[in-house]
Amino acid sequence: MNKYSCILLLQFSLFSLFLSAQSIDHSFALGFNGNYRENSWTPLIIRLSNHGKSLSGQLIVETENSSTAYEQKRQYIKPLDLPSGSLKEISFVLPLGHHSNDIRYYFQSEEILVFENTISLKQKGVKRNLILGVSPFPDLGYLNKHPIVDSRAISYPHVNNLPENSNAYDSVDIISMHREMMDKLSGSQFEALTGWVNQGGVFVVWGGKSPSPDKWNYLPSTIKGLKRIEIKTVEKFGEFQLPAGSFLINSLETENKNSLISYNGDDLISRRKSGLGTVYFVSFDYSGKLRNWQGLNELWNIIFDSEIDEDAFTEKMREYFLLEDYISILDHSGFNYQDKMNSGLILFLSLSAFVSLLIFIRFRRKSVHLYTFIACLMIFLLLLSSIIYISLYSKKFRTDCFIVSSNVIYSHGLSDQSHLFKDILVGSSNKTSSDIIIHDDTRSVLKQEKFENLIIFENPEIHINNIQLGQWSSKIFRLERSMKNILTMERKTNYPENTVVIQNHSDYFIHNTFLYKNGSFLNLRNLHPWDTMTIEISDFTDNGLYTNSNILELSTVELYTGLFRNEEVLVFGGIINEELFPLSFSQETWKKKTINLILATDETEGDKYE
Amino acid sequence: MNNPVMEEQFRAGFINFVMIRLHLSGLAIITLLVFLLYPSQPISYFLARSVKPEMFNIALYTSLTFLSYLTIKAAILSIQNTKIISIRDWFLYTKISVISYLWGRISYGLFYTTFILLLLMPVLLVSGSVSAIGPLNILAVLLFMYLLMLNIYLIGLLFFTLFKKQHWMMTLIIWIIVILLFFLSPNLFPDEHPALLLMKLQRSGSLSEDLKTPLITSIISIFFLLFCSWLSLFLYHRRVHG
Incomplete structure (x- = not known):
């Protein structure tokens, strides 16, 4: 082997190494x-x-x-x-x-x-929520003709591509899945899916043959095996009509309250509430004859009916949030200019120094050093200006980077979960960059934002890195998460007509509590931890609220209760002093103010209190 | 100080008591204005509305007007209580060349523009800091302002070399040109208007890009005005010496 072939071989081996x-x-x-x-x-x-x-x-x-x-x-x-x-x-x-x-x-x-x-x-990208069909069976193509589906897109993702985080189902209304596919879900995928159902999702499971004990527990019925039923003629039961024929179904054992449709003692469809959402199990899948079965319309009507209607407050909070909405809060945040006198003093001193120097030069006009004096005066002016500017511009002299944050815990009636909406407003009149670290569970979600250069590290805490603020700018961060219900508000049947019972299920002391309806407040007493309050609703004429509250608290309450202005709902609210969602800033020079507000609405229609 | 024209200018215009009084009263007025207009609203008021306190712009434009007045005054040698040697006398009775005369006037112009800009700098920087204008941005604004003042001075000088002596018509023409160029509606020069450029530079993130065109334009106009003044003086010099 000569020299050249050695080099060639070496080159070839290096190239293949590079490729590998x-x-x-x-x-x-x-x-x-x-x-x-x-x-x-x-x-x-x-x-x-x-x-x-x-x-x-x-x-x-x-x-x-x-x-x-x-x-x-x-x-x-x-x-x-x-x-x-x-x-x-x-x-x-x-x-x-x-x-x-x-x-x-x-x-x-x-x-x-x-x-x-x-x-x-x-x-x-589509404008409306999606319906997911996570298996070839049942065929949801039929649904395209259903009047309720309208413009909702139906998507058929592969089961392996389902997310492992329940937040990713943000845009999904209904998931329809064959039981065989449900068995293929990984542990974390299943957890994400159940988390989504608990937050209000509708999950429909169809037919299936294979056993899978660990996930049966989640369904509204217990599956005992397979069974063939014969339907000889078209029969009616309830609103449904089954076509004639022989069908393979899952033999179910269902609690009475979960059973939705049954035929000759066999449960065909069962339903169960899970959190805010609903889980359906249909013992057959609609392939073959069942594909064009008229009764499916009715079945889907029931499924669509179980989608939760978000109440007005949550819906409004999910909309894009504008800084204008926060102007009242910002105006009362109490971060003021405090250096007016200092600047005035500096200006006065510089002016008088300048005047005395100029007069001095005038009296020395015959001197040969006149030009030197003028040059000195100019250098003095330059230095003075720079010192003034640097001292005024530095953060020690005027700290005008601030953060106002509001935590609103919102419970809708007797629901199992409350929502925590956290709005963080960061503002600065200088160019700044900083980090926000929120030590909290990983399910916190950054919901809406208006900023650039965001880096989010999801584990173990939310770390919004490198918030770049330009001159005279502010940004809003909206975080949202579900938490256990800490306040309930209900109307009990055994109480008089105009009575509501409010219970604090938390360790928080709620002060300055109020009832709000149609723009009017009713002042109430404080609510201690684990305390229950029974209120007889009289007239809502008393507006003299928050005698002990500051303006920032007041304007925050007004902002959020303002979302109920046109609705006949009864709102209970109050202010908590504790930090609910601890927040730390890497830059200590930022001034910080926080308001924790708690709100609860009753599920009962407001008209009933009249 | 070798140049006799500059020395004469210096003694006549700069150490003149009337001029000192003028400088000081201008400075006092702008300082008072800045102090009175100091923002009393909370910072959040401005942040929420995404506006900044307009203090810097107010101080800037008042200063621009005042500085234009002073530079034009210096360029056309309209100095009270002072007898100024005319161009004809300079050329006729001294052996000064056109270049040294022009150099004397320009070097004084450079010095005087620097001086009055420095005079107002403390006020401008205080208002700039309240309006939260960054150090580089404020330097860019001051640099552009300096070039503007130099241009105004050279416009005044050009007309002075054309008219050869003070005349109310000349003052009027210079002021009309300055107002047309720098203070009138930006519709005339949508891209290169100085007033808009001064506002743009205050918030600019890429100064090198934003400063490039105005810098080149002002430098070209400075050389053009210089050439015109030289030509006018050269022709006059030839006429004086037959």
């Missing part, structure tokens, strides 16, 4: 079968398989919005180890808006870009 080092296959699944609802949290799964050498680095997903006013760029970072020959699946939950540009994801190892890819978002 770069061999990472990647694929992605965005949304539900590529569909997502605009302005909602959307799942993204990225699958990586490493055929080359071991790598460790960061997988970064970048989204960018090109809205009219802001250029928003967000980064979602996950640290990742990719041993040789490994296959990994990484899931993200991203908010995608109607202005979103294409998504870019890349893997970076020791600051070297290993691969990158772009996900095109061309016309995949």
Whole structure:
């Protein structure tokens, strides 16, 4: 072997080594079968398989919005180890808006870009919520003709592409799934799905043959096995009509309260409430003859009926939040200019120094050093100006970076869960950059935002990194999470007509409590932890509320109760002193004010109290 | 101080008591204005409405008017209580060349513009800090303002070399040109209008980009005005010496 062939061989081996080092296959699944609802949290799964050498680095997903006013760029970072020959699946939950540009994801190892890819978002976003059909059976194509479905898109994601975080189901109303597919769900996928149902989702499970004991418990009926039933003629039962024929169904054992439709003692459809949502189990799947069965319309009517209507307050809170809404709070936040006198004093001193120097120069006009004096005066002016500016501009002299945060816990009637809406308003008159770290459980969700350069580390706490504030700008962060109900408000049947019972299920002391209806307040006493209050509702004429409250508390209460202005609902509210959602800022110079407000509405129609 | 024109200018215009009084009263008025207009609202008031206190703009435009007045005054040598040697006398009775005359006037112009800008700088910087304008932005604004003042001075100088002596018509023409160029409706110069540029520079994130065109334009106009003044003086010099 001569010298040249050795070199050639070496080059070839180096080249193949380079190729093997770069061999990472990647694929992605965005949304539900590529569909997502605009302005909602959307799942993204990225699958990586490493055929080359071991790598460790960061997988970064970048989204960018090109809205009219802001250029928003967000980064979602996950640290990742990719041993040789490994296959990994990484899931993200991203908010995608109607202005979103294409998504870019890349893997970076020791600051070297290993691969990158772009996900095109061309016309995949829909305006309304989705219905998911997670299996070929039952065929939901029939639903396209159903009057209630309207413009709701039906999507058919693969079961492997279902998210592992319940927040990713943000845009989904109903999930229809064959039981065989339900068995294929991984533990975390199943947990995410049940979490979504608890928050109000409707989950419909159809037929199935295989046994899977661990997930049966979740269904409204216990499955005993398979059974064939014969329906000879078209028969009517309730609103349903089953076609004639022989059908294989699951033999069920159902509690009476869960049974919805049964035929000759066999339960066909059962239903169970789970949290705020509903789980259905249909013992057959509508393939074959059942595909065009008229009774399906009725069945879907029942399923659609069980979707929870969000009450007006939660709905309003989910809308895009405007800074204008917060002006009253900001105006009363009490962060003032305090350096008027200081600036005036500096100006006065500089003026008098200048005058005396100028007069001095005038008297020395015959001197040969005249020009030196004038030059000195100019240097003095330059130095003076710079010192004034630097001292005024520095944060010690005038700290005008501030944060106002409001925590609103909202319970709707006797629901099992309350919502915590946390709005953080950060403002600064200088250019600043800072971090917000919120030490809380990982289910906290950053709901709406108006900012650029956001990096969210989801574990173990929410870490909103590098908040860039320009000159004279402010930003709002909205965080939302579900928590256990800490306050209930109900009307008991054994009490007189105009009586409501309010119970505090928490360790929080609620002061300055009030009842609110149609713009009028009724002042009440304080509510101690675990205390129950029974109120007979008299007239709502007393507006002299919050005698002990400050203006910031007042304007916060007014802002949130203002959302009920046109509704006949009875609202109970109060203020809590405790920090509900502890918040820390890396920059200590930021001034901070927090208001914790608690609100509860009654599920009963307001008219009944009249 | 080798240039006799500059020295004469210096003694006549700068150490003149009337001029000192003028400088001081202008400074006092702008200082008072800034103090009176100091924002009394909470900071959040401005933040919520995404507006900043307009103190800097008020101080800036008052200063611009005042500085324009002073530079034009200096350029056309309209100094009270002072006898100024005319261009004809300079050329006729001294052996001064056109270039040294022009150099004397320009070096005084440079010095005087710097001086009056520095005079108002404490007030401008205080208002700039209240309006939260960053250090680089404020430097860019001051640099652009300096070039503006220099341009105004050179416009005044050009007309002075054309008219050769003080005349109310000349003052009027200069003021009309300055108002047309710098203070009139931005519709005339939608992209390059100085007033808009001054506002843009206050909030600009990419100063090098935003400053590039105005800097080049002002430098070109400075050289153009200088050339015109030189040409006018050169022709006059030839006429005086037959």
